[in-house]
Amino acid sequence: MLTVGTIVLIGVVALWLHALRRPSAMVGPVEAKRITLLWLVGGGLLLPGFAIIALLAFGIPAGHRMLPLPPASGEAPLRIEVIGHQWWWEVHYPDTGVVLADELHLPAGQPVDVVVRSADVIHSFWIPRLAGKIDMVPGRSNLIRLQADEAGEYRGQCAEYCGVSHAFMVLRVVAHEPAAYAAWQQERGG
Amino acid sequence: MSGDARDWPLPRGGREGEGAGEGGGAGTGPADKAPQSSGGDPDPARLHEDFNAVWGNPRGWRAVTIVNHTAIGLRFMLTGLGFFLFGGLLAMLIRTQLALPGHTIMTPEVYAQVFTMHGTVMMFLFAVPMMEGLAVYLLPKMLGARDLVFPRLSALGYWCYLFGGLILCASLFLGIAPDAGWFMYTPLASATYTPGPNSDFWLIGVTFVEISAVSAGVELAVSILRARAPGMALDKMPLYAWYILTMAMMIVIGFPPLILGSILLELERAAGMPFFDPTRGGDPILWQHLFWLFGHPEVYIIFLPAAGIVSTLLPVFARRPVVGYAWVVVAVLTTGFISFGLWVHHMFAVGIPMLAQAFFSAASMLVAIPTAIQVFSWIATLWLGRPVFHLPMLWLTGFLVIFVAGGLTGVMLALVPFDWQVHDTHFVVAHMHYVLVGGMFFPLIAGLYYWLPHFSGRMASPALGRWGFWLVFGGFNLNFLVMHWTGLLGMPRRVNTYEAGLGWDLPNLISSIGGFVMAAGVVTVLADILLHFRFGRPAPDNPWQADTLEWATALPPNPYNFISLPRVEGRHPLWDQPGIGRELAAGRGGLAVIDHGRRETWGTDPASGEVREIIHLPGNTALPFLAALALAVVCIALLAKAYGVALAAAVVVAGLLLRWSWENGAHPAAAPDARTAPGDPPLHSRTADGPGLWGMALTLLADGALYLALLFGWFYLWTVGPTWEVPEGGGMAGRAGRLLLAAAVAHTLAQFAMQRCARRMAQGRGPKHGAAAFAAVAAGGALALGLVYAALRAAGLVVTATAHDAVIAVVLGYSLVHLGMATVVTLLQALRVRRGYVGLEAPYEPLVVARLWHYNGGVLWSSYAALVLFPPAWGGI
C-alpha cells in the first residue's frame, strides 16, 4: 500500500513538474479539448477509481478477518475482560476469577475475545503487534478479537488521551504456549 | 520611488484609505500622483475625494467603527497571523519536549495545555479566520462590488474573533488553559475529571469565535449570490467565488453542531445537566458525533478556500484559463457535500457496527475523486498553458507535493483495518499535518505573495522568498515524513514523553530538528514580507497580468474599491478588457454618483447576475464593536460564574443589536437620501427583495442545523443510548404535551397573520393599521411563548437527574428564546411602522421578519412531534 502510494505521488509530481517545464506547444481548441478530457477522465476519475478498487480488494478480506464472528469450530474463544482506569488496566478472567493489574496473560496461537470497559474516562485498548485498537467508553462495553501467533512479551499502551498520566498507562502482555498458559492459570487460579 | 511609468489616472488613495495601524502602514506607494484629466469625464481626483468622504476610514480610536471589508479583511489576516505565531510557538515547545526520551521540560499538566491549545489555536484562531479574512478582503473586489452586503456583520465577526481568541489564549498564561485535547472528549472534559475552569475556556471561547465564523459564512455566501458585477452570471464567476461559496455554506451548516455540543457540555459542567454522563442516561459518544459532525467538514472548510487560491493563481501563471471550469465546480460542490458523510471515520475505534463504519469508509474513499479532478485540472492547465515561474508557483509546487502525499495517506486511513492500527498514533499526526499544512499553509503563502502588491503596492524580493520556501519545505518534510515512521512503530499521540529503547528516539529527534528548520523558514518568510514594505519596488498595474477584477482597483485599494462599477461579459474581465480599471476610475461604469451620501453597490440576480436593485450599505458605526465587547463581558462573566453579570451583559448585547437593526430601511442613518438616478433601479429597502432575505434564510439554515443537531441528540439517546432512562411520570405526556400543542396552534395563527401583513405591505395594499397589526401579531407570539413556558413548568423536569429531562428542557428553552426574539423584533416593526421607517414605501423588513416566524413554526411543530408524539410511538412510555 505504501509502495503504490509512493508511486502515485512520484507520478503526479513528475507530471506537474514536466507540465511546468516542457516547451509550450501551440494546440488548437479541438486538440485542447481532447487533452483536457484525457487528463480529467484519466487522472481525475480513473486513477482514483482504480486506486479505490485496489484498496478495497486488499481491505475487505482484511476487515472480514477482524470481525468477531463465531469461529467455525463452534467453540467460543477465551474471554478476558479489561477495565480502563486513570491510569491503569484492570484485567479479569471470568472463567477463573483471576484479577490482574497492568498485566494481561493469554494463550498463544488461538483467538481471544477481549471485552473492554471503562471505569472513568475514555481510554483505548491497544496492543500494536496483536491487533488494532478499540476504545473503552464509560457506559458501554466493546469487544475486540486478538490472537498472538507466537509466545512472548508484547507491549500495550492506552491510545486515547485520558489525562496527565496517559503516557504511562502501559500494559504488559504475556502470551504463553497453551501448556504454559494452562500452568499459569492453575497457579493463579488455584 | 514615485517615478514609475504609470499612465493610470487612478487616485492613489494611499493611507487615508487604511484604518490606523492596518496593513503594516510603513512605507507607502507613490501617494500623490498628479491626476490626469481624461477628456470630458469628471476629474478623477475630485471623484476620489467625494467617494472618500462617504467611504473613508477614520483614524485613531475611531478606527473601531470601521466596517469596510478591506480594513476588516486585513485585520482578520493580521490577527490570524498573530495567532499562527502563537500556535507555532506552542508547536516548538511540543517538539522540544519530545526531542529526547524522558525529557521533562514541561510537566504533564503543562504539556496537556500546550498540545490542546496548539490544535485549538491553529484550527479555530488561525486556519478558518485567516481563510475567511482573505475572502472578506478579496471577494467584493473580485466580484466587482464595493463591499460585502452586511458590513456591520463583518465588523462584529472580527471583534468576536479577536476577543474570543484573546480570552482563549489568556487562559494559557493563567495556567488554566483547556487540557483535555482540542476535541474535548467527555467525560475527560466534564466537571468530574476537569474540575477547574480549563474546559470552560475552550467551550466558551471557541463558541465566541464561532459566532464570528458563522457570521462571516453567512455574509460571504449572500454577497456571492446577491452582489456581483452586472453580467457576472453563475457560469462567469471566478472559481474562487465558487470555492468560497461552498466553504461559506459548509460553515453555515457544519459549525452549529459544535456550537450546540459546546452549549450542552457547558450546561453539563455548569448546571449539572447530564447529556454526556452515562451514569445518568447520557452518552459520551454523543459528544463525539457532534464534534466530528463539525470536525470533519472543518478540514475541507480549511482546504477548499486554499484550493480556491490555487485555482486562481495557477491559470494566471499558466497564462490560460483553467482547464475544465465546470468540472472543477462539480468537484468543489461534491467535496462540500460528501465531506459531511465522513465524520464517523474519526470514530472507527469506538465500537460502531462494522456496516455503519463501512458506509463512512466508502464515503471517505469517494471524496478522493473530486480532489483528484482538481489536481488533474491544474496539471492540464499547466500542460496546455505557457507557464511562467514566479515565487508563488514555487509554493504551489510545494503544496502539490505535500498535499498529494497527505491525500494518499488519507485514502489509506479510510480503510478501517488500517485505521484501527494507526489511529491515534503519530502516523495520523503526520497525515493530518500533511493535509493541513500542505493543503492550507502552502497555498496561503503562495496567495500572500501573489496578493502582496495589493496589500502594500509593492513587490517582494525573489531571493529571500526562495530561501524561506526551501527552509519551510525541507523542515516540514524532515519533521513529518519521519513522523509517519514513528507512528508505524507504535508511538501514540498526545504522550508527554516516552521511554528510551522502543525505537522512537531517533525519529523523534529528527522530527524536532525538522520542526525547528521549518520555524526558521517561517521567520524568513515573515522577514521577507516585512522588508518588502520598506524595500520592495513599487508594483506596476496588474503585476501578474491576472484576469480577475481585484487587480482593477488601485494598489493598494481605496475603501470604495471602484469609483464606478464594471459590467462583466466573460470569466476573465481583465484579459477581455485590460483597460477596464482606467475606465472605472474615470467614472465610466455604473453607480458613479456619490452626492446622495450613501454607500451603495449593485444588487444582482443570483443566477443571471443582472441588476435587480441598488443595495445601500451602512456606514461606519461603533455598534458592532460595542456588541462584541458586551459579548466578551458575557463570556468572562460566565467563566467567572458571575451569572448575574452575564445576564445583565446579555441584555446589553440584545439592546445593542436591536439598536443596530433600528438603523435600517428608511432610517436616515441607513440612507440619508433615497433618490436614485433616472434609469437606475430603486434601493433594496424600497423593494420586496433585498440581501437580507437571503441573510435571514442562511442564518436560519445555521440555526436549523443547530436545532437538528439537538433533535439528533434526542433521537440518538432514545434509540441507541446505552444507559438511557425515562423517569417515572412527568415528561411531556399529558398536560405539558397539550400545552405545547396549544402553543404550536397559537403560533401558527400568528405566523399566518404575520405573513399576510408582510405580503400586503409588499403589494402596496396595507395593512390598514400597520403598527397595530404588527403589534397584534407580536401579541400572538407572546401568547405562544407563555404557553411554551407553561408546558415547561407542567413537565416537572428534574434536569440534573436524567439526560431525558435535560434534553427536553433545552428543546423547550430553544423555542422560548426564538419566540421571544420573534416577538420583540415584530414589536419593533410596529414601532418602525409608526416612525415611518417601514411602510408602503419601504416594505422590505416585515418580509425578512416573516421568515423567522415560519422557522419558529417549524421548530414548534417539530418539537411537538419529537417530544410528545415520538416517545409513545417508539414504545418508551
Next chain:
Amino acid sequence: MKPPAFHPAQIPLGLTLWSLWFVALYGGTAVACERLAAGPEEAGPAAINLGFLLFTLAAAAVPGTYAWGCWRAARLSAGRPSQERFAARVGAALHLVAVIAMLFIGLPLLGLPPCL
C-alpha cells in the same frame, strides 16, 4: 417539488438528496439493529440489509431521473442564456454524482452483517 431542468436549484438538489438518503441509511440501520437484533453481539437478520438495499436503489432512481432530465435539457438548450445551460449541465453531473455516491456507499450492504 421538482424544479425546472434549467433552474440553478438543480445544482445543490442532487447531493441534498444524497445527504437525506445518507442520514436515513445510517440512522435507519442503527435503529433497525436496536429493534431487531437480540443483543450487541448478534449479527441481526439479513432482511435489514435487503430492505436498505432496496431503499438505496429506489433513492438512487430519483437523482437518476433528474440527471437524465437535466442532461436532455442541456442538450436541447441552444439559444437559452448561458447560465441556464450551465445550471443544467452542472446539475446533471451532480445528480449523477449523487447516484454514484449512493450506489458506492451502499455497496457494503451486499457483504457485511448489519449489526456486528
